[in-house]
Amino acid sequence: MNIAETILFTGSSNWILNIVFIIIKIAVVIGVTMLHVMYATYFERKVIGHMQIRLGPMRVGFHGVLQPLADMLKLFFKEDIIPADADKPVFKIAPIIPVFATLSSLAVIPFFEGFVIAKINIGLLYLFAMSSLGAYGVVMAGWASNSKYSFLGGLRSSAQVISYEVAMGLSLVGVMIMAGSLNLSEIVKAQQQYWYGMYLIPQFIAYFVFVVAAFAETNRTPFDLPEAESELVAGYFVEYSGMRFALYYAAEYIGMIIMSSIAVICFWGGWTLPPVIANTIPALAVVPGIIWFLGKVYFHIFLYYWVRATVPRYRYDKLMALGWKVLIPLALANIVVTSIVKYMS
Amino acid sequence: MVPLDWYIGLSAVIFVIGVVGFIIRRNILIMLMSVELMLNSVNISLVAFSHYLQDLRGQIFVFFIITVAAAEAAIGLAILVALFKNKAAVHTDEITEMKG
């Protein structure tokens, strides 16, 4: 029995039931995530609005609570324009890839104790694999649109994504070494053996590298060069409109959630509380783990908005230099130090 | 259990498709991709052997083959870029400098 068979054929008598159960799980996760994506957009506008001393959306519903719904409806009913010179099949497939990749990543994320769709041993590698697919959506969109701006945006974006993937992967190696596993649930559990309950403290360099790389991976400010409005109109998806544009938009926010989740799982102890807190206040045990998990994730999402509201955009060559000359060496040094410490103890 | 023969047959077919692709295509890019195809077909058979013979050596080989494939792709594409800069051609029958 291997993984594929375990998932598909456990107990031939009830494998249909099994599949149904898995599908329900997937549906729940995707549904909840999409809801979060909708309100993450609302959340962003509100946060940035307040940071800039304005109110943000206020018209639709109480304080604009229904604004995401309205946006969604608008995008759904907009005309889907395909440029005449575009490579049509590629143009159509391109937006699906990032959504597919980011949604697939959700499969291995443990939201709380025991809740994970696919409990596989190579969870982290799987996440890397999926995030590396993100580049395709960008490149293909840029190329298929057959337009200068989108093409340049696509090239920029893919170069940026590929570069920062390396830094991101290397930054997590330290965590892997400390936990001795690639399984995300076990990484969370491994953090419980320390009184502070999170790798954030010993792996602060890795955390720093990871967060910066995550910003770049999701094409967020200050690394949002691919869609740099002022230079490239809107980057690789300039030719997209309506539903396909919404898919890119959704993929970006799902990406943010995924990156935040990885940060939470690998550095913040996932759904757990640090033992030192849990032991001093035993009453907190009644709070379900999902609350802590979502709280930590929202902190990271808030961080994205905060940075966006504060920091100006990087120049392209500075961006690449930062990735290759600062983050990767830092991550490598972190790996060396971590290995030595692990080997000594 | 799927017989090992099937894997080897699949691997052979993909390998030969790679060989044919390498031979008949004019575009060097596709030829390089055919090479990748061949490498991958070998990988399939190696992993299959590794699984059926319960020996990890095959998978270690695959690991190294992937390494070499990465190096090969990098160098091959770099050569291609250099070639295109000089000749503005990616078709092998347009590049016959080594003709005797």
Added chain:
Amino acid sequence: MLPNLFFGYFAIVMVVLSLLIITRRNPVHSVLWMLVLFFHIAGLYLFLNAEFLAAVQVILYAGAILVLFLFVIMMLNLKEEITAERFIGEWPIGVALGISIIMLVYFALSKFIQGPVGQYTIEAINKETHTKTIGRVLYTEYLFPFEIASLILLIAIVGAIVLAKKRG
């Protein structure tokens, strides 16, 4: 039965994908079909209990090598490719050669004899997880080849930069 069916699906799709790769007029389409093929190969690896290699297949091949291909294709911007002749004039020779080699392999397969099995049974690997097992073998028994592989990569990096950078 079911595993055989699944293998059949994989095999047929993979062969079709391979044929698509070598016949597409547009290299970008070839690359995209290849991407799909790589996912299938990764799936096959999962079937063969090689989860680490499956992940590596996607990360390296799909995430790095193919992106490199796409990149180069885009940089070269092959507009005329769409109209140019795809195959060399003598392409039937190549196809005939390929078919005869496949026939040979078919005959050879009937003579196939499986060798003795080793110590890494599925249970043994699962007990320790695949990644750990492969890592242990790689860093002990195959340490030297591993180091050489790193050297190959270094040379490839230097070579690629030297070849592709602008003159002067």
Added chain:
Amino acid sequence: MDKYLLIPLLPLIAFTINIIFGKGIIKERAHWIAILAVLGSFAIAVSTLIEVLNGKTINYDVYSWIVSGSFKVTVGFLIDQLTAIMLIVVTSVSLLVHIYSVGYMHGDKGYYRFFAYLSLFTFSMLMLVMGNNLLQLYFGWEAVGLCSYFLIGFWYEKKSASDAGKKAFIVNRFGDFGFGIGVIMIFLTLGALHYTDIFAKVGTLQGQTINILGYNIDLITLIALLLFCGAVGKSAQIPLHVWLPDAMEGPTPVSALIHAATMVTAGVFMVARFNPIFSLSETAMNVVALTGAITSLFAATIALVQNDIKRIVAYSTVSQLGYMFLACGVGAYGAGVFHLYTHAYFKALLFLGAGSVMHAMAGELDIQKMGGLKKHMPVTYWTFLIASLSIAGIPGLAGFFSKDEILWLAYNHGTIGKIVWLMGTAVAALTAFYSFRIIFMAFHGKFRGTHEQEHHLHESPKAMTIPLIILAIGAISAGWVGIPAALGGSNAIAHFFEPVLGHPHVTAAHEEEFMVMSISIVAAIGGIFVSWIFYSLKPEIPKTLAAKFKGIYTTLWNKYYVDELYGFIIVRPTKWIASNILVAVTDGKIIEGIVNGVPQAIRNFGERLRKLQTGHLQHYAVSMAIGLFVILTLVLIAAGR
């Protein structure tokens, strides 16, 4: 470092320094290094001689060069009585010639080169005489030959000089070929290269024969004759004497050092060194004795009529070398080496004197154009006279004692001995005649050259005359170590050599010895007297005689036509073969055919092959795929069986 090693090493160092720095830095100062080196060698040689006189013999290996199984090549030194004397001869004559050359070669553009070669020669000669094994001897043997070639052709712009150099080299090849085979045969039969081993084992060969083309030949005789071949070449004996007179094209100091005193005597040294081998073969001994005697007589007759001063002296050298072989052939090795030793001084003196004359005459060599030089260059005259008296065998001088010893021992050596004694006595008379012919024609009478030459006449510089004086002292006194018992002496040198060279047993009484002695003295004085009559008293007699015996005269004048004979039987056929067969057929057709044909064939093949190189990548790929197909098929067929 031990001092014996320094003896050959100092000249080698001098050579190295001069050849490397001579052209740029040292230039006109080259002689300082060379002379100092030879002086050092000479000093050590003297101290070595004193040690040997006190009964010490040195035999040791310095350095192992090649070791391969039983074959071991070493560089080692054997210094016994023979070597000690040779060391003195070589270093002292070399030293004097070096000093003389400072004056003689002054202003030559190859000044540093000359001294470098002299140093190299000295080194090679010392290696030759000091070696304790055959290969080292062979090395020295060839090295002195090489130096001789360099020095004969020193003025290589002159065609006759470079021709003479080549001639010397080629003629020597014939002898060395035999010598080389002899060395190989000694190693094959005895498995040894060191003298001590060879001499210890050589007895076992007695009576053994070897079958060559159906003839059974005594092994020892064969080896001895092969070795003697080398000696014949190097010491210019019949029939390989032709190179030595021509070698006079080289600078005169070279003639004195190499072609009179040292190198040419190497053959005699070698025969004496291998006396244990030669003594075992009666035939070989007789061959040596007769060759020596015939050469001696032959060269002396040629010398009678020659006009070139250096040529006369050269033929005299050949003649005297024959004398030495004569001595060796009758078993009187000690006497032979004794003569070698005395000869070195008076012959070097003769040559240097001739050089001095040449210096004064601006290179003129013909004695017919000289005359009356006595008053212009007294030092040269007197030293030349002493040398001539010495070589003629006037009692009291060096030549007398050694020559007398040889004749006396020959006389005692049975029938062959009697024959060669007769010939030797005749040679003594002839020697006296032609030696004084030079004296009377060159130094006495009126000057017969041009007025300009007469005006130019002058005594040579100090650097040249001082060596002459020193050599004159040697020419007088060198023989005093061998005053025979019959004259009240002790014949010290014979006893000195006895451990190495043995001493023939002489039973005859002193009376007989006096008789032999008186005959040779009479012959010598007779020769001088006749010479005086012919060239001083009645100068017309030689001309009438020459006219009367025209046939004999021209034969002698043309040196018995040996060169012409060789030209006819060796040089011309060789040239014919070279041009008509080797150049035309072998070189032109076969070798050129192969050399040009093979590349042509490869080229033709390549022309066709490169059609395969289409430059199309796919074509190569297809060939690879076909290869894969073939291999698979073969594997399948192999597995199917």
